[in-house]
Amino acid sequence: MTTKRSGIHGWIQQFLRTEPPRSKSLMVTLFGDSIAPRCGGLWLSELIQLLRPFHMNERLVRTSTFRLAEEGWLQPERQGRRSRYSLTEPGLQRIENARRRIYDPAPQSWDGRWTVVILSRSGNHVADRADLRRELEWEGFGTLAPGIAVHPCADRMALVAALDRLRLRESAMVLEARDLEMVAARPTRGLMAECWNLEALAALYKGFVARFQPVPAMIEEGIDPQAAFVVQTLLIHAFRRVVLHDPRFPAALLPAQWPGHAAYDLCRAIYLGVYEETNQHLAQHLDENARRITNRGFYERFGGLKKERRANSPDVD
Numbered sequence: 001m002t003t004k005r006s007g008i009h010g011w012i013q014q015f016l017r018t019e020p021p022r023s024k025s026l027m028v029t030l031f032g033d034s035i036a037p038r039c040g041g042l043w044l045s046e047l048i049q050l051l052r053p054f055h056m057n058e059r060l061v062r063t064s065t066f067r068l069a070e071e072g073w074l075q076p077e078r079q080g081r082r083s084r085y086s087l088t089e090p091g092l093q094r095i096e097n098a099r100r101r102i103y104d105p106a107p108q109s110w111d112g113r114w115t116v117v118i119l120s121r122s123g124n125h126v127a128d129r130a131d132l133r134r135e136l137e138w139e140g141f142g143t144l145a146p147g148i149a150v151h152p153c154a155d156r157m158a159l160v161a162a163l164d165r166l167r168l169r170e171s172a173m174v175l176e177a178r179d180l181e182m183v184a185a186r187p188t189r190g191l192m193a194e195c196w197n198l199e200a201l202a203a204l205y206k207g208f209v210a211r212f213q214p215v216p217a218m219i220e221e222g223i224d225p226q227a228a229f230v231v232q233t234l235l236i237h238a239f240r241r242v243v244l245h246d247p248r249f250p251a252a253l254l255p256a257q258w259p260g261h262a263a264y265d266l267c268r269a270i271y272l273g274v275y276e277e278t279n280q281h282l283a284q285h286l287d288e289n290a291r292r293i294t295n296r297g298f299y300e301r302f303g304g305l306k307k308e309r310r311a312n313s314p315d316v317d
Contacts, residue, residue, distance in 0.1 A: 007218045008215070008218040008219060008223055008227055008231065009227060011214065011215065011218060012053075012227065012230050012234070015211070016054065016055055019211075019238075020055070021054065021234070021237055023051075023056055023063075023064040024064045024067060024068055025237070025241075026051070026054060026056075026233070026237055027047075027051070027061075027064055027065070028068070028073065029236055029237040029240060030050065030051070030233055031073075031074075031087055031091075031095065032095040032098060032099065032236075032240075033232070033233065033236045034229075034232075034233070034278070034282055035087075036087060036092070036095050036295070037293050037294070037295040037297070037298040038282075038286070038292065038293055038294060038295075039086075039294065041077070041084050041085060041086025041087070042084065042085065042086075042286055042287075043083070043084050043085075043287065044061075044062070044065065044082070044083045044084070044085060045082070046285060046286055047061055047065065047085065048061045048062075049285055050229075050282075050285055053226060053230050054230065054233075065085055069085070072088055072090050072091065073087065073088060073090075073094075074086065074087060074088065074091060075087075075088045093161065097139075097155075097158050098240065098244060100155070101243055101244060101246070101248060102236065102239060102240055102243055102244075103300075103301040103302055105264060105303060106246075106248045106249070106250070106251070106260065106261075106264070107153050107248065107249075107250045107251075108250060108251045108252075109250055109251075109252065110152060110153060110250035110252045113176055113177065113178045114150050114151065114152055114176070114178065115141075115150065115151050115152075115154040115156070115159070115174065115175075116144075116148065116173075116174070116175040116176070116177050117132075117136060117141065117148070117149045117150075117159070117172055117173070117174050117175075118147060118148050118173040118174075118175065119147040119168070119171060119172050119173075129146065131166050131168075132149075132162075132166060132168055132172070135162040135165070136149045136151075136162070138244070139151070139154065139155060139158050139159060139162060140154070140246065140248055141154065142192070142194075142195025142196045142247065143195060144191075144194075144195055150191075150195065151247065152249060152250065152253060153248070153249070153250055159174065192249075192253065198254075198255070201242075201245055201260070202255075202258070202259050202260075204241075204242045205242055205259035205260045205262070206259050207242075208239060208242050208263050208266075208267075209259065209262055209263050209266055212235065212266055212267070212270060215231065215235075215270050216266075216269055216270060216273060219231070219270070219273045219274060220273070223274060223277055225277045225278070225280040225281035226281050227277075228274035228275075228276075228277030228278045228280075228281060229274075229277070229278045229281040229282065231270065231274050232271060232274045232275060232278045235267060235271065235274075236267075236271075242263065246260060267302070268303070271301070271302055271305075272302070272305060275305060279293070
């Protein structure tokens with residue numbers, strides 16, 4: 001067991017040396033994965049303590065927290081000399097949009113229908129088109145032509161929210177389309193190759209698998225709570241960086257042996273192996289108002305976490 005634990009600690013240190021995460025981005029991962037399912041907020045002193053194993057010093061944490069607040073992710077609450085930070089409403093919405101793409105499996109079936117977004121001439125200003133393109137790319141849409149974006153299985157609620165944020169609902173046309181059987185149409189895979197770079201995405205997934213493949217064997221014999229917390233945070237941070245570039249096509253449209261499936265399965269297996277100890281670590285380092293998981297959706301991650309939990313693992317209120 002000592003060898004296994006030494007191995008995972010060595011893996012963590014090598015990861016932090018070779019792929020040190022950016023402080024602001026890692027903090028977003030921490031809030032989304034570990035803090036949002038609880039109370040959604042924590043003291044700055046607790047945040048500093050939690051991020052110390054990632055080689056982030058107090059000054060860097062303070063600076064990053066301040067910048068995330070400036071960017072609308074976090075909101076501070078002063079109580080005397082202490083500061084408590086929680087996600088803003090826009091921050092919570094971003095976390096929710098990312099949550100579905102990180103923890104939920106990709107769709108399997110497809111009914112052949114495409115969602116098409118067209119920015120009409122009345123909303124065809126350069127700034128509008130640039131903002132809309134960024135939002136739609138975030139939601140996995142591909143650009144077919146200037147002002148025209150497509151997706152085979154779009155998240156329609158997220159699309160409506162994006163149009164509302166940009167105040168473009170009255171300027172954009174959202175259509176549903178499918179192939180006409182009597183017309184010799186361009187093959188779907190040709191359209192996909194033009195709108196999305198699946199080869200680059202496959203390479204990202206393969207890199208993720210190569211990096212995390214040794215981890216299950218290392219944690220199989222046991223892992224201490226702090227190491228589990230670090231592994232889980234690095235795992236979701238790395239997976240998030242890949243999966244948020246994924247348009248999440250249904251399996252019917254993907255190449256055979258698509259590496260995204262293996263990456264998801266590996267991520268799920270590691271998460272199942274460490275989340276209980278991670279919860280123990282958080283219970284030890286957060287105040288009593290933030291220790292317990294209050295969001296029942298937490299245990300639905302990755303298709304359902306294990307039902308049996310150790311007696312000293314924090315439960316759902």
